[in-house]
Amino acid sequence: MIPVPRGRGGWEIRTNGVLRFAALILVCAAFAASGCSSSVKKTPGLGAGAGAGAGMGESNLGNKGSLAQFKKGELGAGEGGPLSDIHFAFNQYTIEPQDDSVLKANAQWLEAHPNTNVQVEGHCDERGSEEYNIALGAKRAQSAKDYLVTLGIAPSRISTISYGKELPLCTEHTEECWARNRRDHFVVSQ
Amino acid sequence: MRRSSLLLLLAAFVAITATPFTARAQIKMQIIGPGSHLSPIAVSALKNLGGDDRHGVSSEFDSILSHDLELSGYFRLISPKAFIEDAQTSGYDLGQFNFADWRSINADFLVKGAVKIDGNQVQLTALLFDVAQQRRMMGKSFTGQLSEVPRMARRFADALLKATTGIEGPFDSxxxxxxxxxxxxxxxxxxxxxxxxxxxxxxxxxxxxxxxxxxxxxxxxxxxxxxxxxxxxxxxxxxxxxxxxxxxxxxxxxxxxxxxxxxxxxxxxxxxxxxxxxxxxxxxxxxxxxxxxxxxxxxxxxxxxxxxxxxxxxxxxxxxxxxxxxxxxxxxxxxxxxxxxxxxxxxxxxxxxxxxxxxxxxxxxxxxxxxxxxxxxxxxxxxxxxxxxxxxxxxxxxxxxxxxxxxxxxxxxxxxxxxxxxxxxxxxxxxxxxxxxxx
The missing domain is CATH 2.120.10.30 (TolB, C-terminal domain)
Incomplete structure (x- = not known):
């Protein structure tokens, strides 16, 4: 259970599924003063134009979707965008307790950048049928959308798409890799 | 003497079936198991009635037919190296060849045929024989272009399965x-x-x-x-x-x-x-x-x-x-x-x-x-x-x-x-x- 740097200022807990939550609590305790969310995810607004309401800076706010990255051979290379991923248990699409703060931070960022839209991408691990996983990924994307809406983000700003198990971040046949791939990824556009 | 030549024959058979094409070796190894019985079948070369002097069409037809028969899981292909008869000098229909040549290499079934090529046009006949009964079980004649020879082989494989198992084979698909x-x-x-x-x-x-x-x-x-x-x-x-x-x-x-x-x-x-x-x-x-x-x-x-x-x-x-x-x-x-x-x-x-x-x-x-x-x-x-x-x-x-x-x-x-x-x-x-x- 070692927090490893990922992307630009991002941190991810790499451990097996059972220990993951325990690890998170430990990290939370260690970073209690600064807040749990900032220690396990990217700082919202990293990249050009953080905090800027409008103007030139905002043209760099967006990030490419996973399929566009995959087409260029860049998927998993660390280009994560201003919003943080959330993760799911096997064959589940309910928001995990530890992702509550991640989604709140994502919602805050979206509130601070009202001219942006977000596409929530649902992804799955390699296990199971391709088609069932596309439907499962759609459920995962919808779960995040519904949560963001309850946090006050206009539904018209949020679209969803599922890539099932087709666009994994890693391809090892391990629980660590599967856990990393079972995710919602957030793609910001203007 | 007799035993040693049989052993040599077996050794040659194993070497040939195991080396050239790994997928076939796999078939041999995996098919033979409890409860399965594979019928030995000989697929003889097609007699050249004109235009197939280098036996290219015959080889293509035999190769695809043999592969499909192996994929069917019903047959064991007898190596052509074991064949006694020369397909080009003997006939291909009943009464024109000697069943003893095929019974002696333990073939249950035998495929023989002939091909005639004129430009791009192929006339191909293939026949299935029951060696023990010395009987013709099924025959098909095909005409078409050279590019259609693989489908002729698959359609014959499907008809052969119908004649031997009662159900049309699935290979022309x-x-x-x-x-x-x-x-x-x-x-x-x-x-x-x-x-x-x-x-x-x-x-x-x-x-x-x-x-x-x-x-x-x-x-x-x-x-x-x-x-x-x-x-x-x-x-x-x-x-x-x-x-x-x-x-x-x-x-x-x-x-x-x-x-x-x-x-x-x-x-x-x-x-x-x-x-x-x-x-x-x-x-x-x-x-x-x-x-x-x-x-x-x-x-x-x-x-x-x-x-x-x-x-x-x-x-x-x-x-x-x-x-x-x-x-x-x-x-x-x-x-x-x-x-x-x-x-x-x-x-x-x-x-x-x-x-x-x-x-x-x-x-x-x-x-x-x-x-x-x-x-x-x-x-x-x-x-x-x-x-x-x-x-x-x-x-x-x-x-x-x-x-x-x-x-x-x-x-x-x-x-x-x-x-x-x-x-x-x-x-x-x-x-x-x-x-x-x-x-």
Whole structure:
């Protein structure tokens, strides 16, 4: 259970599924003063134009979707965008307790950048049928959308798409890799 | 003396069958098992009646016919090195050759024939003999172009299976599958069952999935080629295709009815994926399922009247069947907590599906009434996505048993994995097996 740097200022807990939550609590305790969310995810607004309401800076706010990255051979290379991923248990699409703060931070960022839209991408691990996983990924994307809406983000700003198990971040046949791939990824556009 | 020459003969036989083509060695090793009996068959060269002086057409016909007979799981090919008779000097029909030459090498069955080539035109006759009975069992004459010789071999293999087993063989048909062999993108390919004539149907650097045939040999598939998922109904012969989308939501997958008139589409809206019946142009005819969960992987029965599909309405993915005409869905699988990707057997009596057991998947079949689920792949690698042959005796499926995912052939009655149908770099998945190509 070692927090490893990922992307630009991002941190991810790499451990097996059972220990993951325990690890998170430990990290939370260690970073209690600064807040749990900032220690396990990217700082919202990293990249050009953080905090800027409008103007030139905002043209760099967006990030490419996973399929566009995959087409260029860049998927998993660390280009994560201003919003943080959330993760799911096997064959589940309910928001995990530890992702509550991640989604709140994502919602805050979206509130601070009202001219942006977000596409929530649902992804799955390699296990199971391709088609069932596309439907499962759609459920995962919808779960995040519904949560963001309850946090006050206009539904018209949020679209969803599922890539099932087709666009994994890693391809090892391990629980660590599967856990990393079972995710919602957030793609910001203007 | 006699014994030692037999040993030499055996040694030569083993060396020949084991070396040139690994897929054949695999067949030999895997087919021979308890309860299986392989009939020795000799496929003699075609007698050249003109134009095939270098025996190219004869070799092509014999090679494809032999391969198909091995894939059938019913025959053991006798090595041509053991043949006593010279096909070019002896005759090919009853009374023109000596059955003793074939009985002495223990052939149960014998294929002989002749070929005449005039320019691009081929006249080919092939005959099947019962060696013990000294009887002609079946004969076929073909005329066509040189490029059609492989299909003549497959049609003769299918007729040979009908003559020897009572049921037409499945080899004059096509396999469609998804492959990453061209790079990291999943594209859809077609080939013959015996691995010839690879044809690339899609060429877009995105994601292409779930090829499915109708009996017109059109292919329905899902693609992200516009960056948004849609179904496409493609005619491989003309390379024309129709894009099928729905105002209801995003396409997740689909199936086309055997007659090509109907599409059962899995469409996602607000997180829920449900099945809808569309016409072949994409116009919605009827809603088929209505749950807030997941309903995917529709598959038509051979008569087009029933649909099997996967639903999580019970809390776990399970297989259900329903009438295309409407009415409720009936649950078929109760064993296991992750059953997906159903496929109706051509006679409508069984459903093949994939079932998760811990970290891997197996292909199972179950009676359409839910009776007697049977594991056909027994936990060797992960086995997924079953597709029935048109004669109902075989299932093509994807498996990681030898590392990369490839498409394999399974003989259902013996639960025997006969051979890989694809090979090479990349991962192959989502097989579909067409109906017979016909005339």
């Amino acid at each position: 096509r396999l469609a599958f998804v492959s990453t062999r061209g790079g990291r993108f999943k594209e859809i390919y077609l080939q013959s069952i015996d691995g010839h004539g690879l044809f690339r149907l899609t060429d877009n650097p995105t994601i292409n999935l779930f090829p499915a045939f109708d009996r017109r040999h059109e292919v329905l598939y899902l693609s992200y080629k516009t960056m948004m998922p849609a179904l496409y109904l493609a005619n491989p012969a003309t390379r024309r295709e129709v894009r099928i989308v729905s105002t209801r939501g995003k396409m997740v997958g689909g199936a086309i009815s055997p007659d090509g008139h109907l599409i059962a589409a899995a469409i996602e809206h607000a997180g829920a994926t449900n099945l809808f019946l569309l016409d072949r142009g994409g116009q919605e005819l009827r809603r088929l399922t209505d749950t807030n969960g997941i309903n995917v992987s529709p598959a038509f029965s051979s008569d087009g009247r029933m649909l099997a599909f996967t639903s999580d309405r019970s809390g776990t993915p399970q297989i259900y069947v329903m009438s295309v005409a409407g009415g409720g869905a009936r649950r078929v699988t109760y064993k296991g907590n992750y059953n997906t990707t159903p496929a109706f057997s051509p006679d409508g009596k069984f459903i093949a599906y994939e079932s998760r057991d811990g970290g891997h998947f197996d292909v199972w079949i179950v009676g359409v009434d839910g009776s007697d689920p049977i594991n056909l792949t027994h936990g060797v690698g992960s086995s997924q996505y079953p597709a029935w042959s048109p004669d109902g005796r075989y299932i093509a499926f994807s498996s990681t048993r030898n590392g990369n995912s490839h498409i394999y052939l399974l003989q259902v009655a013996t639960q025997t994995v006969i051979s890989a149908l694809t090979e090479g770099n990349g991962n192959d998945s989502c097989p579909a097996w067409s109906w017979w190509l016909g005339d």
